Amino acid sequence: MTTSSGLPASTLPPHFAYQNQRLMAENVPLDRLAHEHGTPLFVYSRAAILDALGAYQRGLAGRKHLICYAMKANSSLAILQTLVREGCGLDIVSGGELERALAAGVEPSKVIFSGVGKTRAEMRQALTAGIGCFNVESRAELDVLDEVARDMGMRAPVSVRVNPNVDAQTHPYISTGLKGNKFGIAHEEVASTYRHAATCRGLRVVGIDCHIGSQITQTGPYLDAMDRVLDLVQAIEAEGVAIEHIDFGGGLGIDYQGDAPPEADSLWAQLLQRMDARGFGDRMIFIEPGRSLVGNAGVCLTEVLYLKPGEHKNFLIVDAAMNDLPRPAMYQAFHRIVPLTPREGEPTTWDVVGPVCESGDWIGRDRALVAQPGDLLAVMSAGAYCMSMASNYNTRGRAAEVLVDGENAILIRARETAADQLRSERALPAV
Template structure:
């Protein structure tokens, strides 16, 4: 008998005594491929994308997946085949897009620190647009484009000073953040961009943060951007597309973010009311497409009782799952094969890395024994893509589940592979 899907995870459910993803028992996958192990649901990713596509039906919209959330080649290939473009923040990410078969004309290059080499790489590839984040960057991009005999398509990222009400590390739209051009400098910056022969102004961009769970910050940002568009076009500079970034949150614990289709139905009505509903729109979702499509499987190594805390020590660590250590982020942790008669104890779930910050979950009620397998939920975004080799730990293997089919999309990294590019002294 199949129980209802776990909250926020439409394709993850217990079937009898087995936690299954798209009907596949995860314990069997852990046994076959080892742990730590990332497992992603193809159906969950495409379902999340379909919600955006439904909300945009009948509109001129380009969805550009913000690939920093999860840059595995097979994930990029999946979204490219579904018609997505890509939001990149480095030359390495552009190389990944091209390797996965993505269309460079559907690529947007964001980020505050683009190098001249990255600008040349992107111009020669023929990307769709640079989201320029500073006045100094405008000047450098103009020089690089002229050296190549090209004109760079640009959109200027505006910092609207809107509070996205999210973690300070992933808030990007306030005056104190490093991103974008200050609202007050926007018109002058557009006038400068329009005067430079190596640039071609094509749009305006705004991205206020990540893991946003309310509608109001989006509404505020759109109003401020549209006010700027009105002023810019009054100065004789045409804005072809409006880029509203991404940032829609997912359910990690008890968050209730708006559904993508409901969000954009409301925001498009706002655009229509201002007379901009017919413009081409660009958006850059990341976490909301992949976050709840993934789980990380891990094995319980030891149970360590203590006077103040009990520790459940597992084989996944902060190098595999950086978000708790970086953001004190919450990820649900559940057993793959629950012990119905087991005694639940309160544990801090921790990894083997030699840092006190190496924890995956605090104060979790679990009935477990060494050898049991657990699933850390909502790990499709900003986990594998932020993983490291700290403590010379190889990166975890990654699987993509598509119904009854399972594809190994990244083999487990061996110790030798972690130092293969290093050199001994003569």
């Protein structure tokens, strides 16, 4: 089956489809949103987010669990509120994210604080807020957190992040579970770290944590990591240190270019079967999905500015750039690029590039497109690690964002202006 654009229907994520030669987000034409709000423009489907969350909820139904959305994937306030209102907790990695999480209305006890470089100020901020758990990533961090908590007359709830030395078989920049990665405590040192934590008056051991990477498309790495973590839980509890919850992190991939990751409910059926077989079926489970909840729920709309044919390369220049869509420049990542209104004609092979003054400013290479200046394109699967990583390079304002819910479209972030950027700067005194 093909769409009216000539593309296979399977290339479009759920809740994005062509109707009468117009690409739609749910029941809203995307070209209408581009004309109303300008481009570049991020558009998200609420239904797509809730469908993705629903797969996790089905997979964990009947089990004690907490789904903590990894908000670094997309921390826009309305996205956070959408998930918090469905009962999610939030996984944070900075004090700024904690402020956003609280602004979104999350219960502080449903907040997990991850990351390798928490400062004393951030620790105090999180303890004052009453977060549910610190995922500690080094012995040095453990000791500092103990000191901070004792100074405040408190006990910090902690889990130790395990580095299980499991290959997630993903891009090296987003692999986090190998010995050569900066994350977590080496598998061989975990038991002694828990023995130490149990003696710290400012700490309260509540769990164990493991996260092996991002954009994982196979089940095997999860099963390998689970076995190693469960082995550790058995060893730690044999020494009298109780583990209340097991946090298996996130990392499940999405379909960018024909990728075929397991569905979340199918994945968790296999993982829970393994837990049951090993006698851990009644244990509280935490998970931290990010990309898999929002990645395929978002698109970035962009206008074609110029066509620049060349002897060796043809360049299609658009108004979105690496400051809006950093993943191609950072990870050589692939995003499908499709027209909002398909044109008739023979496609030309283009490199789709932006206006930023860098050779790395490309959105897609060797794409077959029929396009003219003024046409509108959609960069698909842009809901994760795009807006949250966007920058002001070249003094470009960050894009506006819209959330679609059925036939309704809500502006959830206004387009940033140069005045917005300059507001916090200070000019030199007059001479």
